[in-house]
Amino acid sequence: QAEPQTDAAGRxxxxxxxxxxxxxxxxxxxxxxxxxxxxxxxxxxxxxxxxMLPYPxxxxxxxxxxxxxxGDALARYMWMQGYNVLHPMGWDSFxxxxxxxxxANQTPPRDWTLGNIAKMKRQMNRLGFAYDWSKEVxxxxxxYYRWNQWFFLKFYERGLAYRKKSxxxxxxxxxxxxxxxxxxxxxxxxxxxxxxxxxxxxxxxxLRITDYADELVTDLDKLQGWPEKVRTMQRNxxxxxxxALVDFKLDGAAxxxxxxxxxxxxxxxxxxxxxxxxxxxxxPIVTDLIANNPGLLAKVEDLMTQQRAAKESxxxxxxxxxxxxxxxxxxxxxxxxxxxxxxxNYILMDYGTGAIMSVPAHDERDYxxxxxxxxxxxVVIYPRREGDAADGDPNEPIxxxxxxxxxxxxxxxxxxxxxxxxxxxxxxxxxxxGFGKATVTFRLxxxxxxxxxxxxxxxxxxxxxxxxxxxxxxxxxxxxxxxNVQITLAGGSPLGNVPEFVNVECPKCGGExxxxxxxxxxxxxxxxxxxxxxxxxxxxxxxxxxxxGYWFPIDQxxxxxxxxxxxxxxxxxxxxxxxxxxxxxxDEPVERLFTQGMVIKNGAKMSKSLGNVVSPxxxxxRYGADSTRMYTLFGGPPDQDxxxxxxxxxxxxxxxxxVYRFVTRNAKPDDPAWKAASNAPLxxxxxxxxxKLHQTIKRITExxxxxxxxxxxxxxxxxxxxxMYAYEDSQKAHPxxxxxxxxxxESVPLSLVAGAQRRLxxxxxxxxxxxxxxxxxxxGETSDLLREGWPxxxxxxxxxxxxxxxxQVNGKVRSRIVVxxxxxxxxxxxxxxxxxxxxxxxxxxxxVKVMVVKGRLVNIVVK
RNA sequence: GCGAAAGUGGCGGAAUUGGCAGACGCACCAGACUUAGGAUCUGGCGGGUAAAACCGUGGGGGUUCGAGUCCCCCCUUUCGCACCA
Numbered sequence: 010q011a012e013p014q015t016d017a018a019g020r021x022x023x024x025x026x027x028x029x030x031x032x033x034x035x036x037x038x039x040x041x042x043x044x045x046x047x048x049x050x051x052x053x054x055x056x057x058x059x060x061m062l063p064y065p066x067x068x069x070x071x072x073x074x075x076x077x078x079x080g081d082a083l084a085r086y087m088w089m090q091g092y093n094v095l096h097p098m099g100w101d102s103f104x105x106x107x108x109x110x111x112x113a114n115q116t117p118p119r120d121w122t123l124g125n126i127a128k129m130k131r132q133m134n135r136l137g138f139a140y141d142w143s144k145e146v147x148x149x150x151x152x153y154y155r156w157n158q159w160f161f162l163k164f165y166e167r168g169l170a171y172r173k174k175s176x177x178x179x180x181x182x183x184x185x186x187x188x189x190x191x192x193x194x195x196x197x198x199x200x201x202x203x204x205x206x207x208x209x210x211x212x213x214x215x216l217r218i219t220d221y222a223d224e225l226v227t228d229l230d231k232l233q234g235w236p237e238k239v240r241t242m243q244r245n246x247x248x249x250x251x252x253a254l255v256d257f258k259l260d261g262a263a264x265x266x267x268x269x270x271x272x273x274x275x276x277x278x279x280x281x282x283x284x285x286x287x288x289x290x291x292x293p294i295v296t297d298l299i300a301n302n303p304g305l306l307a308k309v310e311d312l313m314t315q316q317r318a319a320k321e322s323x324x325x326x327x328x329x330x331x332x333x334x335x336x337x338x339x340x341x342x343x344x345x346x347x348x349x350x351x352x353x354n355y356i357l358m359d360y361g362t363g364a365i366m367s368v369p370a371h372d373e374r375d376y377x378x379x380x381x382x383x384x385x386x387x388v389v390i391y392p393r394r395e396g397d398a399a400d401g402d403p404n405e406p407i408x409x410x411x412x413x414x415x416x417x418x419x420x421x422x423x424x425x426x427x428x429x430x431x432x433x434x435x436x437x438x439x440x441x442x443g444f445g446k447a448t449v450t451f452r453l454x455x456x457x458x459x460x461x462x463x464x465x466x467x468x469x470x471x472x473x474x475x476x477x478x479x480x481x482x483x484x485x486x487x488x489x490x491x492x493n494v495q496i497t498l499a500g501g502s503p504l505g506n507v508p509e510f511v512n513v514e515c516p517k518c519g520g521e522x523x524x525x526x527x528x529x530x531x532x533x534x535x536x537x538x539x540x541x542x543x544x545x546x547x548x549x550x551x552x553x554x555x556x557x558g559y560w561f562p563i564d565q566x567x568x569x570x571x572x573x574x575x576x577x578x579x580x581x582x583x584x585x586x587x588x589x590x591x592x593x594x595x596d597e598p599v600e601r602l603f604t605q606g607m608v609i610k611n612g613a614k615m616s617k618s619l620g621n622v623v624s625p626x627x628x629x630x631r632y633g634a635d636s637t638r639m640y641t642l643f644g645g646p647p648d649q650d651x652x653x654x655x656x657x658x659x660x661x662x663x664x665x666x667x668v669y670r671f672v673t674r675n676a677k678p679d680d681p682a683w684k685a686a687s688n689a690p691l692x693x694x695x696x697x698x699x700x701k702l703h704q705t706i707k708r709i710t711e712x713x714x715x716x717x718x719x720x721x722x723x724x725x726x727x728x729x730x731x732x733m734y735a736y737e738d739s740q741k742a743h744p745x746x747x748x749x750x751x752x753x754x755e756s757v758p759l760s761l762v763a764g765a766q767r768r769l770x771x772x773x774x775x776x777x778x779x780x781x782x783x784x785x786x787x788x789g790e791t792s793d794l795l796r797e798g799w800p801x802x803x804x805x806x807x808x809x810x811x812x813x814x815x816x817q818v819n820g821k822v823r824s825r826i827v828v829x830x831x832x833x834x835x836x837x838x839x840x841x842x843x844x845x846x847x848x849x850x851x852x853x854x855x856x857v858k859v860m861v862v863k864g865r866l867v868n869i870v871v872k
Numbered sequence: 873g874c875g876a877a878a879g880u881g882g883c884g885g886a887a888u889u890g891g892c893a894g895a896c897g898c899a900c901c902a903g904a905c906u907u908a909g910g911a912u913c914u915g916g917c918g919g920g921u922a923a924a925a926c927c928g929u930g931g932g933g934g935u936u937c938g939a940g941u942c943c944c945c946c947c948u949u950u951c952g953c954a955c956c957a
Binding site for chain 1: 873875876877878886887888895896897898899911912914950951952953956957
């Protein structure tokens, strides 16, 4: 490549992103407060824009770049709109990869993690993201995680943290607990591919998120700024289901085994149609029921295995229904009929009560099961035809008939009632008689937060042989994570092997006690980090309520849809808890949520194994940060997946070159005409450019106001620049026959060009911060670009000269014509007419009325 | 199986409300400037035709003067959920 030439003013005539970006990178590095938000005492309107914080794996990937490019563009735009913007960044820095790296490289997790953070922070700065680094939060540091511990104590105080036995994945060869992602799809250990992972029961800590299940569902309706998709996913996940609990007394010999089986049903109205009970294989009463029948034990085991296999393959919906009769009976409290008790593989222990009443006539699954095993089928609901009398002859239903709001038959006193009414009355009756009640069940389970890991927040609890479970007193926080811990695969939690950590004085009695050696799930860290951003330096409290009150709720949260369920439900739960202990005043943390699409290549997710990873560093080195981040916005709408194409980045780079060249050539801030107002009449080309300018401002402003289709924003900028080139070309002696680099503008009002360039650079600022800073300076501006106001447009100048009209003949719109008219002009001239028949119909006729429709269309009425 | 979103040139994608389909970019072609071009500028670029006509937004119907857009049926893809009682 030839050396860049310089123009008359000594400026390089070629866009050199590396030189420009280095210059501004160095300059910005001088000022750490560049993007600092004003304090919460500010009288300006606040805007809190947040991107999901990364796990410091060691390097940013393109998905990060896209996520942060979206947030950064928005933050910069809101700055220019005059808002007091909070735009922070931090590190979700506890977690398993640090331990794996520690084992692989013999580096302590802390060193590895902090080293990665330094690397990634450098990358972010190189990409020019405008973060307020004075608000940085690093979750693996005691200044942060001590508040995780403090929150845990608050949960414990209120009975919302409790211990119970729960299953974990256990590899017998590693002799340790495995995370779900360490279990292969074959059900084997990731390190020992021949070793089946076992399920072991361990005592674990849980947070009672189910106490908030109802509110978490109801408040979804408030989240109008969230994608409907995410709200639906959360609704499904929480799985609220209204129904009733009904006790069935055990009958005869089985009565000795216990006294009743409680079932959960959403269709208590069908209880007269129940013909058997079905139990989950894991239901505790099963062993009692078959105590006299040891041969059945193997069958139970069998059903359990089938169910587990189906669950693991993720295909439980397709499991072949199997079961067996326990030879015991229970009594239907409504009919007093004897009901055989079965065990079936399609009944789940962890939903409802693990027992159901089987109503084959009115449930597809029960129907299928009953058909297979020849169980009784009793119809109690008949569809009512349109026009049937309430007590008229109902129709024989096609089974299974699962609809409600139908006529209830063969149901004792309830016969003739519609389902809804029967449900209420039956539940009420059951409650009066003491064998049942209306209830609400959730699919959501309590949040198990214990992890048998080293690199996490120590759970601040102590086990004393005398006093039992004793919380660490608040004054003793933080419980520091010990350093120099040998991380191996053997044994349970690594902290258990650190005597200085484990052995502790009981805070109550002073006797010898043991610390909890489990650490917290990292979802705890990410459930409230965005509150800490408002003031991460506080050392005596987790957060300041007034500061939080100013900034919250988060105006815009941006991240991957993969966090739509867990992270966002935990965060909402945490917020509600914080509200209940008087820490914050908002019910929900996030006002608006945006889920961006993935960055893929050749139709597949970027991954090392596929070898289709595009490294942001490479792209920055080749094209510069501006082009790299701008392409992530230009390649497609941000909410859809982006198919990465290197040539696309090149296109953006070319566009920025065009901008650079135009501004370089035509910036003459020292020329008196530069800032002089001009009333010279505009040439058609100048008019066109001016119109395009105002249209572009309008379009981008509208894109920023919620649609966020930055791909079209950037396309609009390109159109504007193309128009500026066309304008420049029109000024030449021989238009269309340019020289090498186009001639500078001579014979036009310079101020028009100056204004257009100025606004172009302002609009470029959210997308390409480096280049816009460089050009801003070139235009002779000394102000801070971010504090400049966003450009305004003149609506009158956004209208096209060509306006479409439609023709109305005899009161009916018949066709569309295009007429040329200046905006506001009263006379119209027909330019083109699509339909020859219509043309003939109106030709020569007098136009009676011209009518504007939808601002664009005009109906013309002829005589 | 249920639910949601989507299907437009060689490619990524425009068309916010029913109104010129294919903006913008990539790739490609031609020209200009060039010692040179992987730089730059100008023009072309859905199919079809000499040029028109004509045909074109997954397929089939419909509403409308007019449909990528609205309605009905079907196909395909992606995502989410799933014997949830």
